[in-house]
Amino acid sequence: MTTLLTTGEDILKEHRKFEDLTATEVFLESTITTTLRLEQWQLKMGETTEEWGAAVRAIVGKGVGFSTFSNTSLGSMAIRAAVKNARAAPPNEYATLPSVSKVPNVQGIYDKKVEDVDVEYLTDKLLQFRDAVDKKQLHSVIGTIRAIVREVAILNTHGVKCASKSTKLTFSGECHAKKGDNLTSATATEYSSTTRSPIDTREIGERIMKDALLQLDAKKVR
Amino acid sequence: MEDLSENIIETATKLGASYADLRFDKIYSTRIQVRNKEVASFRTLFEQGSGLRVLVDGAWGFTMSSDLEKLASSVSKAVKLARQSASHRTERINVEEQRRFKSDVEWKQKKSHDSVGIEEKVKFALEVNKRPRDLSENIVMVDNVYFEEDMSRWFANSEGTFIKHSKPVTAATLRLVGKSGDLIVSRSKALGGLAGLEAMPFDKFLQVTEEETRNIEDLLKAKPAPSGDLPVVLNYDLGYTLTHEAFGHLCEGDSILQGDSILEGKIGEQVASDLVTIIDDPTMKEATGIPAYGSYPFDDEGIKAVPTTLVNGGKLVSYLHGRETASRLGQEMTGNARVENYKRLPLVRMSNIYIKPSTYSEEELFEDIQNGVYLVDSRGGQTTGQGTFHVGVQMVYLIKNGEKGELRRGTAIAGRTLDTLKKIDAVGKKISYDIGGCGKGDPEQMVRCGSNGPPIRVSSITIGG
Numbered sequence: 001m002t003t004l005l006t007t008g009e010d011i012l013k014e015h016r017k018f019e020d021l022t023a024t025e026v027f028l029e030s031t032i033t034t035t036l037r038l039e040q041w042q043l044k045m046g047e048t049t050e051e052w053g054a055a056v057r058a059i060v061g062k063g064v065g066f067s068t069f070s071n072t073s074l075g076s077m078a079i080r081a082a083v084k085n086a087r088a089a090p091p092n093e094y095a096t097l098p099s100v101s102k103v104p105n106v107q108g109i110y111d112k113k114v115e116d117v118d119v120e121y122l123t124d125k126l127l128q129f130r131d132a133v134d135k136k137q138l139h140s141v142i143g144t145i146r147a148i149v150r151e152v153a154i155l156n157t158h159g160v161k162c163a164s165k166s167t168k169l170t171f172s173g174e175c176h177a178k179k180g181d182n183l184t185s186a187t188a189t190e191y192s193s194t195t196r197s198p199i200d201t202r203e204i205g206e207r208i209m210k211d212a213l214l215q216l217d218a219k220k221v222r
Numbered sequence: 223m224e225d226l227s228e229n230i231i232e233t234a235t236k237l238g239a240s241y242a243d244l245r246f247d248k249i250y251s252t253r254i255q256v257r258n259k260e261v262a263s264f265r266t267l268f269e270q271g272s273g274l275r276v277l278v279d280g281a282w283g284f285t286m287s288s289d290l291e292k293l294a295s296s297v298s299k300a301v302k303l304a305r306q307s308a309s310h311r312t313e314r315i316n317v318e319e320q321r322r323f324k325s326d327v328e329w330k331q332k333k334s335h336d337s338v339g340i341e342e343k344v345k346f347a348l349e350v351n352k353r354p355r356d357l358s359e360n361i362v363m364v365d366n367v368y369f370e371e372d373m374s375r376w377f378a379n380s381e382g383t384f385i386k387h388s389k390p391v392t393a394a395t396l397r398l399v400g401k402s403g404d405l406i407v408s409r410s411k412a413l414g415g416l417a418g419l420e421a422m423p424f425d426k427f428l429q430v431t432e433e434e435t436r437n438i439e440d441l442l443k444a445k446p447a448p449s450g451d452l453p454v455v456l457n458y459d460l461g462y463t464l465t466h467e468a469f470g471h472l473c474e475g476d477s478i479l480q481g482d483s484i485l486e487g488k489i490g491e492q493v494a495s496d497l498v499t500i501i502d503d504p505t506m507k508e509a510t511g512i513p514a515y516g517s518y519p520f521d522d523e524g525i526k527a528v529p530t531t532l533v534n535g536g537k538l539v540s541y542l543h544g545r546e547t548a549s550r551l552g553q554e555m556t557g558n559a560r561v562e563n564y565k566r567l568p569l570v571r572m573s574n575i576y577i578k579p580s581t582y583s584e585e586e587l588f589e590d591i592q593n594g595v596y597l598v599d600s601r602g603g604q605t606t607g608q609g610t611f612h613v614g615v616q617m618v619y620l621i622k623n624g625e626k627g628e629l630r631r632g633t634a635i636a637g638r639t640l641d642t643l644k645k646i647d648a649v650g651k652k653i654s655y656d657i658g659g660c661g662k663g664d665p666e667q668m669v670r671c672g673s674n675g676p677p678i679r680v681s682s683i684t685i686g687g
Contacts, residue, residue: 036307039480043310046303047284048296049273051565066265070288074268081266085252088340089264090348119306127310140481144664172664176481176607183484183608 004153038143058082062091100159111194114167132205139178186211227378239276243379251371280314281307331418363399400438407441447618447633449686453594458654468611475547482607494643503529504573514672516573525557562667574672580649650676
């Protein structure tokens with residue numbers, strides 16, 4: 001979080017070089033995601049991604065310009081572009097930024113256990129889903145589980161400077177059943193911000209398997 | 223770039239990867255959106271980053287970073303995640319070795335994005351937004367976007383392939399809503415291509431804007447479309463929607479492997495009328511010589527782009543494949559693996575899918591219809607792997623005694639894909655080219671696709687369903 005705020009402050013400093021600038025806002029985001037995917041009853045893929053992005057909103061007079069960039073090395077170019085866009089933009093009566101106000105502290109959106117989650121935990125959750133569905137009755141299953149850690153920071157030239165960190169576990173499952181040319185499917189997606197109220201992947205598996213099988217014997221609408 | 227990517231790939235292979243590939247993107251784009259006279263969004267994007275995919279012990283691992291140096295330090299994480307998956311697999315994923323390429327392809331701009339100042343582009347976008355209201359009092363919403371992009375992608379893999387491809391994109395979109403009393407109608411249109419400003423002349427788009435405003439006026443005076451099962455002629459855009467959304471996705475190798483396509487096991491079977499030949503062609507060019515919107519010289523797994531015939535004379539002859547799906551299904555590689563950007567893994571995607579034109583002029587398509595409709599332009603819809611579709615239609619013309627007649631308001635068509643393809647009884651000779659996009663995957667990846675094709679005639683389709 002400190003890194004995001006520091007980078008944001010550096011961007012605001014750079015913006016002050018533009019004499020005609022009325023106000024500036026910087027939004028920064030960093031997301032680390034660990035994903036495991038199950039296909040055809042087997043784990044297929046593991047993935048770890050670190051996405052970083054920043055956005056600058058510049059106001060020159062009543063003109064608003066915006067730019068985004070994915071790497072700090074692109075920051076200077078992006079800042080110049082936001083200012084250039086603001087200069088070229090027609091006046092916008094809503095061209096203002098918020099001032100300092102009390103920053104709320106939202107409880108329950110971050111869990112250290114999710115940030116430090118073990119790949120084994122995610123694997124077990126996926127396998128519980130797989131083991132809950134009946135291989136003999138279904139045509140195929142797909143499951144994806146993710147642990148997401150997201151940090152955001154927002155700063156502006158009116159004194160706003162705040163940051164937050166959140167975590168999320170998400171699971172999505174899909175079951176396909178087939179009889180002759182009749183193919184059916186059922187899906188579910190659930191999420192939780194904490195391991196204290198874990199996603200019950202076994203229950204999801206049982207539920208959507210039932211839905212996919214029920215449709216197999218249903219009549220067509222017309 | 224080549225040295226650094228080679229080092230990263232070498233690290234991956236030393237850690238146990240039997241195959242590795244790396245994509246590095248550098249993207250610069252500007253987008254100006256005007257809604258109801260106000261600039262709703264005006265942004266410039268600078269994006270770069272790289273993604274590394276590894277195949278270890280028969281399972282995939284992936285890592286990405288916006289910083290190529292940082293990516294080097296996370297190779298071991300990708301390998302570890304692949305091993306974790308592999309330890310719970312009994313069947314190993316393999317990819318067969320492919321031909322190695324060294325290539326640097328640049329699709330040039332005749333009229334570069336830099337040749338026109340940003341002020342003029344803003345002025346153009348504002349004028350597009352203003353023009354419909356100047357021409358019609360019934361316009362209640364105008365939303366238009368000007369978009370330009372310059373993108374370079376580097377691809378390297380453990381087979382020794384190293385490809386750089388640079389391409390420009392220029393596009394504009396327009397959405398109009400008109401209202402008279404309780405009646406609301408809308409039109410949407412796009413223009414552009416994989417080229418500089420020559421792909422989207424400002425004056426041409428203003429003409430399109432005026433035409434669409436007239437269409438709104440006409441639609442507000444039009445009666446509702448008829449409903450029921452009728453013979454129809456689908457214009458190129460609706461023919462394309464049926465081909466891409468309702469049929470093309472069913473041909474994607476990953477859908478086949480995931481058990482989510484009714485075309486599984488149907489190679490060699492009749493899936494459409496014998497007048498129908500369907501091709502996916504990433505090498506396609508528009509009549510102007512500009513690459514069609516879904517074109518690419520190599521796919522995102524380093525496979526040289528080639529046209530693939532999916533349906534020949536109504537018979538299904540191939541699916542679309544990337545390295546993994548071709549290998550697992552024991553079929554020929556088609557070079558259809560694509561990524562939206564470096565952040566994502568390649569998925570099997572269409573490029574420019576179209577029905578091969580035949581010999582019928584538009585008038586000849588109408589000739590044999592005594593009582594039917596000509597349906598023009600799609601507007602959203604739903605399709606399923608189970609082979610059903612429901613697609614919105616923007617404009618309808620009655621066909622009476624072989625002649626195109628009165629305009630009616632938009633409607634929707636619905637049906638079963640294969641039944642409908644089997645009812646195609648004539649294919650037009652004129653192919654039209656348009657720009658389109660396609661979303662797929664979780665998280666969703668958008669890729670550009672050519673929205674191309676001829677008009678087609680279907681002996682019966684459910685309208686208003």
